Amino acid sequence: MPSPLRSRRSGRAWISAALTLGLFGGLLAGTGATGAAAETETEGDASAPSLTIAPTEPVLDETEDGYGFAAQVDNPGETAFAGGRLRLEIAPQPLDGEEALDEPFPERGVLVSEAEVGETATASAQTVSVTVRRDELPLAEAKPGVYRVRATLTPERSDRRQTITPLSAETTVVWKGVGEARTRLTTIVPIVLPTELRAMPSRKQLDEAAPRFDALLDAATAARATLAIDPRIIAAIRGYGDEAPLQARRFLERLESSQLPSFLLQFADADPAAQAALGYPKLLQPVNLDYITAQGSFPSENIDGVETEPVPPSLEELLAWPQQDESVAWPADGQVDRATLDLLQSNGISETVLDSSNVTHSGGPRAALGGGQRALVSDAALGDAVRTALSDESETVRQAGFAEATARLALAAPSGTPGRVLALDRGAVADSDNTAAIVERLISYDWVVATPAADQQEGTASLRAAAPLEERREQLRSAAGREADVVEVGAVLEHPEQLAGYQRARLLDLFATHYAEPDSGFEAAARQFSKRDEELRLGVRALSTGSTQLVGASTQVPVQLHNSLPFDALVDVRADPSSAALSVSKRGFPRVVVPAEGNSRVLVPVRSRVSSGESGLNIKVTDTSGSHVAYVGTLTLTIRSGFETIALSVLGAAAALLLVFGTLRSIRGRRTAASANTGTPPDADPAAAE
Known part of the structure; x- marks a missing residue:
């Protein structure tokens, strides 16, 4: 029978047993496991409340006055789980082997403690501490060994017609060790x-x-x-x-x-x-x-008195x-x-x-x-x-897991097993x-x-043959199939071999054993891996900025390059006019460095041959040998060079008006100064003054 804790991790909740004559028996629960007792057995109900019980210390010290336990109520559902009374019982006899961990709890356990548990809100959990006094633990004269402890939480009934659904869980404690066994x-x-x-x-x-x-x-x-x-x-x-x-x-x-x-x-x-x-x-x-x-x-190394380059x-x-x-x-x-x-x-x-x-x-x-x-x-x-x-x-669940591990090692000792x-x-x-x-x-x-x-x-x-999950196999096959396409993009790098090493290391990590379990998060990791592959396959490309307006007969058009790779790229860029409306005086830009996952800009000198219209630059990005084409695309340009003539004319006219206005103000200023010296108003008739 699989470990109940393993079942918990993989999302298989065990809910069983019955309420008969007010007694709770036949509860399906394992050491450190959680489980809910219901009228019918339900498996895989992720919204059902559950209970976990764990000792603070799995090995009880005989000299202590009391022993602590933690009870955790998990309520993932959309309805609050009513509070109630928690009962803690211990089995009167020790377990006689690991197989007994999977057997039903004895019908007559000894009650050792009780506690009140409040309501557990929706989508939440609460933990209650329970202390068992040593004088309440019926183990004073008991023989050494591993003892089972069961917790049962019975929620309060708010309606006589309401069905009571108690929760139950088990853990173990070790009392006085296991004798001379090892x-x-x-x-x-x-x-x-x-x-x-x-x-x-x-x-x-x-x-x-x-x-x-x-x-x-x-x-x-x-x-x-x-x-x-x-x-x-x-x-x-x-x-x-x-x-x-x-x-x-x-x-x-x-x-x-x-x-x-x-x-x-x-x-x-x-x-x-x-x-x-x-x-x-x-x-x-x-x-x-x-x-x-x-x-x-x-x-570096010293060979015959000569320092060599570090290798x-x-x-x-x-x-x-x-x-x-x-x-x-x-x-x-x-x-x-x-x-x-x-x-x-x-x-x-x-x-x-x-x-x-x-x-x-x-x-x-x-x-x-x-x-x-x-x-x-x-x-x-x-x-x-x-x-x-x-x-x-x-x-609490971690403590329950450790209690189970402790119990399994303790139970293995007297059984005479060769080793674990x-x-x-x-x-x-x-x-x-x-x-x-x-x-x-x-x-x-x-x-x-x-x-x-x-x-x-x-x-x-x-x-006993088994195999990896089919979904995982298919995702891995797809990821491995993309490796060559990603590595090919490395031709644009200053050191192309680095991308091959990087991609293989990524692929090997996706094959990691920690992704083997169904609940490992492999699906999300595979999606992220695929997304990153698509980014890498973009390599170095020119970023589209929509339509760029070319105002004036000549200018320098910026071409923005982006490098999606994690290493510096070294590329050749060529820019050709897409029509006769443009002339480009410099078309080739060799050995342009684009930093890792960064941008670089190339300025292309362009002259328009028409006053307005639509044209563009055909951009081609290759590795320095020209054998690998990283990007081909067109940067659209909207030509509005006629606006330049109009703007210059307006500016010229404005300048002329300012010149005339300034001249008139200067003449008027001189006349005003002369009138002040002679006492004649600046606008008086000179003949009248005579």
Whole structure:
């Protein structure tokens, strides 16, 4: 039976059981799960209220006076959920194995606490804290083990005819440990980049991630874990050289000197299962990382007293990882079939990390699969519980997930199982700051023995074939099919090879395993990827400004160029008149630099041969060799050169009038001055004055 927490994440709500003679029994709920008890079973009702219960600490300290629990009511619907009374019960007997987690809660639980819960508004959630006093917990004389705890919330009845729909959920607590029994636990700790990062990390992103990487390495060392490393991290730190952040460089030094077993994931943690489903004969690989090393700084070498030019590392040097004993693959959990194993085998990979849901398995977690393939089988239910503890938005749900993980390890100890492998979910680790703390807490329990993978026992396993979702396969096939068209546009760049490296890194990220689950957000990521592809395919082009008016017989017409690519472009531009109405004295503009995702302007000298009309400039943008045409289009021009003559005539007439007016004022001023000296009015008759 699948883990209830995993079902919660994928949107499958389990709502069951009945209200009979006032007793609540047969409730479908698992450890740390949420569920709603109703008169009929309904599956997949996303608007139904639900309840989650979780202990503050999953291992109860016998010396404490009380123990805390958190109950969370979620109401995604459009109707408020009535408040009511919350009852907390504990099963009187400990569980005798992990299978018991999926059995119905005992009919007679012991009531240990009650609390009032107020109304939960629409589209909201509320959390209520409940404390159980030690003297109310019927475990004083109980034997050590894992005990189930059930919470039941019965809303108040506002109408006698109203149907009561109680909510129920379960969790577990560990009391007095598990005796002398032990669980041998191997942990696979992924060192991966945040999921929001789409290609290679910038220096700033490396600097921000370095403290988390250090914490993961510390926790992995304490857990004697196996490291699974995204090669992008190693390649980026090496690729920036002396420009890489200091803490990132120090982390890489620690990683290179670590004695822990490690292996490289595929670049960007691309999923081999998805590639096999698309029929690829070889695993996708990066083609170059020149656009990273172009930003780096590297020391020069002294050869026979002569300083040489710094040489950036090659792709092989960036990705080298001699610390890896043998090639290991880790496809998306639960999506491997024989084609995946064949693809890995043809690429020289003979060991695969497989989710236990993907195999029929017994005995130790190390097993042969036949055909020269070996598997390290991780515990699917344990991995799901830890993923919830790492990634859920709700603190209560995260606590419930951790309680389930704690219980599963505690239950595995007395059962005599050979050992467990916890493969931490890569998507959850990528975006969580709590991974190191979770690992350290799990291995701190007395019944957990941190064990290297090589020390786990051998078991037997046969493949239970599965495959990636068809929708994901089709989106990936479409994205891969566009790669050549995008790369072709790189001809206009100063360094065309950089676009090929950038696009392949983007594509590998779209293949990432964290997109494998139905609720992973892959559809949105694929749409964004396609949108960005369309932008890249535009390359360098002239921006249309509608119709440009040409006022005057001659002028310089601006042609605005835009570069959609993330690297500087170097292009030749040619502008030809579209009709005899224009003459262009300079038609070619070689080696025009258009900055990355920016604009540049070319001024084309144009002379009109008519006084008015419509014409245009035919613009052609090519690479500097002329073999790749990036853009062809027409810039429309409206000619109004006759307006220039009219404007000049008007200005000339105005100037003449101003001159005449000024002259008259000057003459009048002189006459006024002369009259003042002789005492004669300026307008008097000279003859009369005589």
